[in-house]
Amino acid sequence: MQTDKNKIIIVGAGLCGSLLAIRLAQKGYNVTVYERRPDMRLGVEDAGRSINLALSARGLMALEAAGIKKSILEECIPMRGRMIHPLGGEAFLSPYSGRSEDYINSVSRPGLNLALINEADKYDKVEIKFETKVTAVDLAGASISYTYKNESHTDSGAIVIGTDGAGSIVRRSMMGNTTKLLFNYSQDFLRHGYKELSILPTATGDWKIEKEALHIWPNGSFMIIALPNLDGSFTLTMFHPYEGEAGFNTLDNPEKLKTFFEKYYPSLLPHIPHLYEEYFENPVGTLGTIKCYPWQAYAKTLIMGDAAHAIVPFYGQGMNASLEDVRVFDELMDKHGDNWEQLFKEFESKRVDNANAIADLAIDNFYEMRDHVDDVAFKRKRQIEMQLEQKYPEYYSKYSLVTFKPELEYKQAKSLGRKQDELLLSLCAKDDFAEVPLENYHQKLMQLSL
Numbered sequence: 001m002q003t004d005k006n007k008i009i010i011v012g013a014g015l016c017g018s019l020l021a022i023r024l025a026q027k028g029y030n031v032t033v034y035e036r037r038p039d040m041r042l043g044v045e046d047a048g049r050s051i052n053l054a055l056s057a058r059g060l061m062a063l064e065a066a067g068i069k070k071s072i073l074e075e076c077i078p079m080r081g082r083m084i085h086p087l088g089g090e091a092f093l094s095p096y097s098g099r100s101e102d103y104i105n106s107v108s109r110p111g112l113n114l115a116l117i118n119e120a121d122k123y124d125k126v127e128i129k130f131e132t133k134v135t136a137v138d139l140a141g142a143s144i145s146y147t148y149k150n151e152s153h154t155d156s157g158a159i160v161i162g163t164d165g166a167g168s169i170v171r172r173s174m175m176g177n178t179t180k181l182l183f184n185y186s187q188d189f190l191r192h193g194y195k196e197l198s199i200l201p202t203a204t205g206d207w208k209i210e211k212e213a214l215h216i217w218p219n220g221s222f223m224i225i226a227l228p229n230l231d232g233s234f235t236l237t238m239f240h241p242y243e244g245e246a247g248f249n250t251l252d253n254p255e256k257l258k259t260f261f262e263k264y265y266p267s268l269l270p271h272i273p274h275l276y277e278e279y280f281e282n283p284v285g286t287l288g289t290i291k292c293y294p295w296q297a298y299a300k301t302l303i304m305g306d307a308a309h310a311i312v313p314f315y316g317q318g319m320n321a322s323l324e325d326v327r328v329f330d331e332l333m334d335k336h337g338d339n340w341e342q343l344f345k346e347f348e349s350k351r352v353d354n355a356n357a358i359a360d361l362a363i364d365n366f367y368e369m370r371d372h373v374d375d376v377a378f379k380r381k382r383q384i385e386m387q388l389e390q391k392y393p394e395y396y397s398k399y400s401l402v403t404f405k406p407e408l409e410y411k412q413a414k415s416l417g418r419k420q421d422e423l424l425l426s427l428c429a430k431d432d433f434a435e436v437p438l439e440n441y442h443q444k445l446m447q448l449s450l
Contacts, residue, residue: 005338006030007157009144011134012164013037015109016305016322018116020163022066023330025123032127032155033120034146036164039130040114052227052235053112054079054214054316055105058406062323065330068119075115076105077228083213085267093213094382097397098389102404104316106214106227108235112319134164137173142300159340160301163322166290168307174297181297189288190312190366192222192241193248196285197278199271201232208271209234219264222246236272239287239366248284287312289359295348299341304329309355314366315402317358321410325351354410361402361414380428381421384441392442419448 006029010017013035021031055076063069080103081095096102120126129148136145143156162170175183199208207228209215215226215234221241226234241247246264251257254276261269269275290310296302305322312318329347336343368378385397396405398417405413423444427433 004030005158007032009034009142009155009157009160011137011144011160011162011170012168012305012307013113013117013120013128013130014163014165014305015113015116015319016326017161017163018113018120019062019066019323019326020161020304020329021120021126021128022068022116022123023326025120025125026066027330027333028125030125031123032129032157034132034134034144034155035128035130036133037130039128040110040117052229052237053107053109053319054227055107055112056316056320056403058317058327059320059323060105061406062327062330065327066119068115072107072112072115073105075111075230076107077230078103078212079106079214079227080212081214083210083215085215085217087217087219087264087266091267093210094379095386097400097404098386098391099393099400099404102389102400103212104214104403106229108229109319134169137162137170137301139173139177139297139301158338162301162303162307163305165306166288166310168303170301171292171303171307174294174301174303175292177297181294183292183294185290185292187288187290189286190363191243192239192366193284193286195238195240195248195279196282197224197236197238197272197275199226199234199236200274205232207232207234217265217268219246222264224265224268236268242284251279254280289363291356291359293348293352295352296344299344302344302347304347304351308351309359311355311359311362312366313362315358315362317362317402317410321355321358324406357409357411357414358402361410361417377425377429377433380433381424384424384428384438387438388442388445391438395442395445416448420445423448 008024008029008031010021010031010033013033017033021033024031060069063072081093083091083093085091096104117128120128132146132148134144134146137160141156142158142160143154144160145152145154160170162168164170174181175185177183202208211228217224222239224236224238226236228234242249244250251260257276257279288310289312292308295308304325309321328350332343332347388395389397389400398421401408401413401417
């Protein structure tokens with residue numbers, strides 16, 4: 001049987017896969033998407049594992065290419081900075097940028113996924129098959145085996161693209177061909193996990209704490225963050241070690257939990273009277289980084305998104321990087337058409353180093369958010385960065401390079417941003433620190449290069 005050259009199989013209907021299906025349909029391809037989960041429009045949710053997402057310029061650029069940026073932004077809440085709640089001190093706002101137009105957006109993962117699935121469903125060329133478990137992938141033949149209602153089936157297309165997350169069956173199939181593909185793979189877990197909690201709205205449906213901020217309660221080796229939701233609630237995420245005083249394995253009964261929160265999160269505790277129910281009902285999730293290479297096999301099979309580069313959530317770029325994959329792939333299709341061999345090779349060469357760069361930066365930011373946001377030298381550096389961004393439009397801090405300059409590749413933002421951080425922190429950490437004219441900092445920073 002001859003394969004339809006216009007048929008593309010996507011494994012995984014998450015954020016990356018759904019957006020990819022939309023763009024391929026817009027280009028005239030027939031797309032079949034296989035998703036192991038039930039149709040979320042039927043009300044099935046994976047409670048306690050969502051982690052709110054921070055949608056920023058890179059993700060928005062990809063959504064704009066698909067013509068859906070405006071409608072998605074209507075489901076978001078702007079966050080203009082980090083609201084830091086230091087233990088024993090007054091809360092303070094650390095803006096993300098010195099430019100008022102630079103901010104990130106809080107969005108619900110299931111809400112965004114639902115919007116993208118609904119958009120994909122508008123296209124006759126897209127078919128999404130839910131509750132289908134892909135069990136094997138023929139990498140060279142661009143075909144899959146899957147089960148649906150306990151019956152086995154196969155399907156084939158011109159190509160197969162795996163957007164099926166960190167546990168990707170498509171990537172595992174590539175790993176099974178290590179000898180032929182020379183496949184490299186690494187998986188590194190933090191010694192921390194996460195647990196989701198919440199702050200409920202007031203009786204009138206308002207937010208109990210500042211709405212337009214990402215809140216952080218830092219405590220050295222552990223922290224809680226909060227992102228706002230449209231209904232007046234906040235999604236809280238505990239990032240704690242597994243062991244030790246703050247460990248999830250240690251905080252195993254209500255008495256221990258109560259004593260711990262009274263000691264380390266006293267300003268948060270009044271807002272979460274339902275703490276004990278949520279804490280003991282919701283699961284602990286793992287936090288890991290996946291790097292691999294190659295991302296394609298035989299010019300017939302490709303992986304992207306978390307299937308190729310899962311990262312920890314501390315730069316708010318995991319989703320944005322995955323959506324950026326779709327944008328880059330889309331642009332390369334304009335260049336190569338359906339010359340899949342050339343397209344896959346160029347996509348891989350453009351994206352692998354950038355995915356590794358943002359993975360490294362996400363780990364950096366974990367330690368920064370946890371350990372340094374209320375550090376004296378760090379606060380000095382952030383103040384100088386804000387002033388520089390207000391006065392000099394061409395200057396971007398490391399965070400701004402990553403978050404607000406989507407035209408700059410992640411690896412370039414990492415290189416320049418780290419040089420800037422090293423220079424400023426060396427000046428701000430001095431015992432005899434004294435403020436100097438901004439132009440002096442600006443002049444030194446502008447001498448740095450990619």
